[in-house]
Amino acid sequence: MENVSLFILLSLLKIVVVLAIALTAVPVMVWVERKVSARIQNRHGPLYVGPFGLMQPLADVAKLLLKEDIIPTEADQVLYVLAPLMAFVPALLTFAVIPFGPYLQITDINIGIVYVLAVSSLGVYGLVMAGWSSNNKYALLGGLRSAAQMISYEIPLGLSIIGVLIYSRSLSMVKIVESQADLWFIVPQFLGFVLFLVAAFAETNRLPFDLPEAEQELIAGYHVEYSSLKFALFFLAEYVAMLSASCLIVILFFGGWLPLPFIGPVIEGFLPEIVVLYLMPLLWFLIKVAFFMFFFVWVRWTFPRLRYDQLMSLGWKVLLPLALLNVFISATFRMTGLF
Amino acid sequence: MGLQDVLFYYFAIVAVVTALMAITRHNPVHSVLFLVPCFFHIAGLFVLLGAEFLAAIQILVYTGAIMVLYLFVIALLNLTGVRGRRIAHRQSFLAAIVVLILMVQLVVLGLTSTFPGPFEKLAGASFLGNTEAVGAGIYTTFLFPFELASLVLLVAIFGAVVLAKKEAGE
Numbered sequence: 001m002e003n004v005s006l007f008i009l010l011s012l013l014k015i016v017v018v019l020a021i022a023l024t025a026v027p028v029m030v031w032v033e034r035k036v037s038a039r040i041q042n043r044h045g046p047l048y049v050g051p052f053g054l055m056q057p058l059a060d061v062a063k064l065l066l067k068e069d070i071i072p073t074e075a076d077q078v079l080y081v082l083a084p085l086m087a088f089v090p091a092l093l094t095f096a097v098i099p100f101g102p103y104l105q106i107t108d109i110n111i112g113i114v115y116v117l118a119v120s121s122l123g124v125y126g127l128v129m130a131g132w133s134s135n136n137k138y139a140l141l142g143g144l145r146s147a148a149q150m151i152s153y154e155i156p157l158g159l160s161i162i163g164v165l166i167y168s169r170s171l172s173m174v175k176i177v178e179s180q181a182d183l184w185f186i187v188p189q190f191l192g193f194v195l196f197l198v199a200a201f202a203e204t205n206r207l208p209f210d211l212p213e214a215e216q217e218l219i220a221g222y223h224v225e226y227s228s229l230k231f232a233l234f235f236l237a238e239y240v241a242m243l244s245a246s247c248l249i250v251i252l253f254f255g256g257w258l259p260l261p262f263i264g265p266v267i268e269g270f271l272p273e274i275v276v277l278y279l280m281p282l283l284w285f286l287i288k289v290a291f292f293m294f295f296f297v298w299v300r301w302t303f304p305r306l307r308y309d310q311l312m313s314l315g316w317k318v319l320l321p322l323a324l325l326n327v328f329i330s331a332t333f334r335m336t337g338l339f
Numbered sequence: 340m341g342l343q344d345v346l347f348y349y350f351a352i353v354a355v356v357t358a359l360m361a362i363t364r365h366n367p368v369h370s371v372l373f374l375v376p377c378f379f380h381i382a383g384l385f386v387l388l389g390a391e392f393l394a395a396i397q398i399l400v401y402t403g404a405i406m407v408l409y410l411f412v413i414a415l416l417n418l419t420g421v422r423g424r425r426i427a428h429r430q431s432f433l434a435a436i437v438v439l440i441l442m443v444q445l446v447v448l449g450l451t452s453t454f455p456g457p458f459e460k461l462a463g464a465s466f467l468g469n470t471e472a473v474g475a476g477i478y479t480t481f482l483f484p485f486e487l488a489s490l491v492l493l494v495a496i497f498g499a500v501v502l503a504k505k506e507a508g509e
Contacts, residue, residue, distance in 0.1 A: 079368075079372070109391065110391065110470070111391050111392050111395050111470065114392065114395040114396065114399065115395050117395075117399055117403075118395045118396075118398040118399040118402075118403055119398070121398075121399060121402075121403030121404070121407075122398075122402060122403060124407055125372075125375065125407070125410075128407070128410050128411070128414065129372070131414070132368055132410075132414045140414065143414065144411060144414060144415055147407050147408075147410060147411040147414075148411060150407060151404055151407055151408055151411070154403065154404060158399075171392075171470055
């Protein structure tokens, strides 16, 4: 019985720590996004709240919380209220299996990566429900676009992972990272990485794939009727999904918590063993994730949005055949032992 | 009653109730959305049987892809105007016959075969990893049905392409 309570206590502790990391990252990311976008457009960005405008996200949240929460009279009340939660909760659930380090993971299930794909594919219900229940034609169009986009890009997303799985021979996140000890999968799986990256951008609805909320055509798409805390939840969901996508990229292709090649071992040589064992993996992981978070922002302010037909032909006519090709090549290499 | 019994009855009852809700709603969007928790709880039953891989695939394929497609089509057609539509319609008689046949089959099957208890792990799930067990099964013992299913899907793909082409030509 004591073992059970210890297990529950330890799990709760891990959940709190992981969620704290995930949710603290969001305001930081919002700040980075505003600062980087300002730099790219030769502006200053937030300046006045706190040093370097660092407190700006908190001020934004306070402002959002104080706004009136409006529910349109013609809306489907129940679905309208449920939609932001349906967008936010699946994004957060993916962190149950994401390892931040060899010791910092809520649970390592042997189907880890399939679980992440399954759970993250549920986020689209939030967007479709929001779009439909708002009873607004722009919102409906946004919701429909997100549904079509999600279905089209989930297939290349899933197929691009197969190459990694052929090399790692396991679906467990920990085993996938451990099997990259000699060589990160970015090298043998470069094509898979590019496909996964593009599909992940589409799945998180980030530019150049933000058609569900295209401001110029749809005002704000699926969340046009939302205000106050419900709008904040959609916002939060987008950033948490982006964080989990960055974590996945790092775990699948960039060796997770393993140190950077060449400079990593040199730096770790100077540090005491206990730090190297317990702290450095987390640090390496966070550094790599931070790079991809920056990359998300960088791409957003560099590329224009795709047109709807371009989006569809990219997904079905380019990514899908390439993903199949990647599976074929990886399997051939593995069979012949070339790589 | 152990924890597993409690979980089993929870998953089973919610799955049945949401399935009933799905077929009795007047609004098709609500029907589709009730099927989502239904599939979720069926996945829960798979987990209780020790088939985690099947559970994840159930969620990924049914809730993550197929129901999204249904939702897309139904929201696009905007069938919400038909509130108060009768649940019974012209096909009710035919449906009743099909249901009757299915029920007889299930009852006969239930009476003539022995099932393991609800919580006995599926054979093969315990010593092999789940994924390996499924893969080995598909590519050895059940190769023929598996290939047959792929053939059916291939025909469906051809059908879809032919239909889409025809529409574009006109």
